[in-house]
Amino acid sequence: MANSGADAHRLIIVGAGGCGMMAALVAAGKGVSLLLLEKTDGAGGSTAFSSRGIRAAGSRFQYALGIEDSPEQFARDIFGRNGNESDPALTKRLAEVSGPVADFLADVARIDFTVGEFVFGHSARRAHSWTEDKTITDFLFEAVERQPKIQTRFSTSVLSLQQEGDGTVIGVVTDSGPIQAAKVILASGGFGASQELVSQYIPSLVGVHFPGHYGSTGEGIKMGLSAGAAIENMASFQPYPAYVGPGMRSVSPEVIMSGGIMVDPQGKRFVDETRYPGGLSNGILQLPDKQAYEILDQRLYELLPHYLEEFLTSGLLHQAPTAGQLAGPLGIDAAGLEQTVEEYNKVAGVGADRFGRTPPEPFRAPFYGIKVKAALYHTQGGLKVNTDGQVLRADGSVIPNLYAGGGVATGVSGTGMEGYLPGNGQLASLGLGMLAAEHAAASLMA
Ligand SMILES: Cc1cc2nc3c(=O)[nH]c(=O)nc-3n(C[C@H](O)[C@H](O)[C@H](O)COP(=O)(O)OP(=O)(O)OC[C@H]3O[C@@H](n4cnc5c(N)ncnc54)[C@H](O)[C@@H]3O)c2cc1C
Incomplete structure (x- = not known):
């Protein structure tokens, strides 16, 4: 356990990977006390396997170097790669929030970013990386440990969501019992480690190696489906050719x-x-x-x-x-x-x-x-969400109190494997973590 929280669980976050820890830090920074539940015995998830860099447009680091870029240009690059297959509003919002994500990580997770020369499919220099020998989740977890409003519980698996008759989410059920919450953010990652889900949604990948985290078994997606959520682009994934x-x-x-x-x-x-x-x-x-x-x-x-x-x-x-x-x-x-x-x-x-x-x-x-x-490397399809990370039903209505980000949510990589622009995984993870936490915190603090 990292920290002990001050009061009851107004917010529960499922999964201590990139999305979950980002969401926890953003919400706690806005005054929300929360519980971060992780089924394994450590933080990191697949985010810890990711390359040491994030893509961001409009950060103060780009600005300091005089790099010309904008969220609009970033969104155009994403659409250019995925053939306009990603949700336009979500794509633009994630591009907009990418700069604030980098600035937030610098301030709160104390990452001293440099902006690399290698653009790798992007139209501007926007790869923000660091020289320290640490993963991004090392920085995030250190920040989580410094934040007294975050209570982290490892070896606690969330099994299902608790809902009222109208679908409103009121908590989770874990392997050690139910826990009530006013809001729940599903940040439990993709499904690359689930042979069952890979064969159901991307059968051509059966037998293809997944070098990500063993916790990526798609449970958040399953919980969202049971709660009435719509899913999207389930055959979309981030491949790696080398x-x-x-x-x-x-x-x-x-x-x-x-x-x-x-x-x-x-x-x-x-x-x-x-x-x-x-x-x-x-x-x-x-x-x-x-x-x-x-x-x-x-x-x-x-x-x-x-x-x-x-x-x-x-x-x-x-x-x-x-x-x-x-x-x-x-x-x-x-x-x-x-x-x-x-x-x-x-x-x-x-x-x-x-x-x-x-x-x-x-x-x-x-x-x-x-x-x-x-x-x-990572699956890119998942629960349909709006630009605040709220989980949607097929008719477009919101499932009250439920949010999703990262591998649990539909990303911005279109429908297959060719729509993935380098950095899209972390963008959906950290960006949706920030957006969901901001929305949840605003409604909790209102
Ligand atoms: C080798 C590799 C390289 C990559 N390189 C890049 C890259 O360069 N750029 C990029 O953008 N993306 C990259 N990615 C993809 C990127 O890492 C993912 O898109 C992103 O990290 C997903 O973040 P997440 O927070 O959704 O999930 P994760 O970081 O996987 O976190 C999910 C956490 O939830 C936990 N969990 C799961 N189920 C439950 C449950 N029921 N109850 C409680 N906890 C649960 C898991 O154990 C895990 O700790 C790479 C992935 C891999 C594997």
């Missing part, structure tokens, strides 16, 4: 986005790799064993030498003086790979290749290659 294997790290997207390629067992490219992560993952999921081979050269290796060296010394990344010689250790076709590199080098720096990609520079020896798989 996953190395259980217990291993993934290859950074920077390698591909800076010129790296992916080939199949014949040594042939199969997609414009810069359609990252969705288009590329989709291509890999069509290949035998849902795996591909990431190829890079000396220039790309030198971009991230400390990071890639680990793969080289562990024998996962192979190095060879020619593309043909690299094929053997990778177990792929040598002639095919040689021809692929030759074709790539012909158009590099000159024009577009047959996939429409413009390679930046020709490959130069030595060559490197590593076997990678497509993975499921």
Whole structure:
């Protein structure tokens, strides 16, 4: 238990991941005493696995660097990626709140943000990261522990919601009994760890590795459904195309986005790799064993030498003086790979290749290659919510006193895997956590 709370539970938050801890800090900051329930014995959830950065438009950190950006531009990037498939009002609201989320985290969770150069599918520099060797949930949990209005209870699983006859939520039922509350925020994450729900909603992913948190079993979504909520975009997910294997790290997207390629067992490219992560993952999921081979050269290796060296010394990344010689250790076709590199080098720096990609520079020896798989990082569909995170029924009416955010709610990644813009997961988690908590706190304090 982190802290002991002052009074009765006016607000219960289910799940101590990114969304739940953000919501707790925002609500407590507005004077609400609350109970944060977590089924495992620690805070973090899948958010702790996320890369060390969040996307935000309009933060004071961007401003200090003179970066030109706006929530409108951020929303346009999200719509551009998902083909206008996400809810327009929710998307715009999450883009608007992204800057305040970064500023709030800096003030309350004491994160000293820097804004990176690598835009990764965005039209402006908005990746806010930090240099300390901590996950975002380390910072969040430290802030939760400093906040006396938050009472945290670990190893407490929420099983269902308590409702009145008209559907109004009045509390939860946990594995140690019922607890009354004036408002409930479901922040219990997505369903990537539930084989049952994955096979029901995204059957093509059965057998695809999920390297997220084991607590992501979709219970919040199930509770919302039982309470009468509508669900949306349940086949939407965040894929990752360069996953190395259980217990291993993934290859950074920077390698591909800076010129790296992916080939199949014949040594042939199969997609414009810069359609990252969705288009590329989709291509890999069509290949035998849902795996591909990431190829890079000396220039790309030198971009991230400390990071890639680990793969080289562990024998996962192979190095060879020619593309043909690299094929053997990778177990792929040598002639095919040689021809692929030759074709790539012909158009590099000159024009577009047959996939429409413009390679930046020709490959130069030595060559490197590593076997990678497509993975499921996080599900993106869930309960339908409004711009305050209130959970909606199919007729658009609000289920009184019930909120959802993060993996429990529908995100802004459209309907499948290609609509995911990097950062969308944390945006729905931290952004909806803030919006739901602000709304719940305002009505509790009114
Ligand atoms: C490897 C990996 C890399 C990622 N990289 C990125 C990235 O770079 N950018 C990005 O935006 N997103 C990324 N994501 C996705 C992102 O992490 C998620 O979208 C986001 O963290 C979800 O946050 P959440 O708060 O909804 O859930 P979580 O952080 O998973 O928290 C949910 C918590 O609820 C608890 N819980 C579940 N059920 C119950 C219950 N019944 N009762 C009580 N507690 C319960 C869980 O144990 C968990 O602690 C990545 C995900 C993974 C796995």
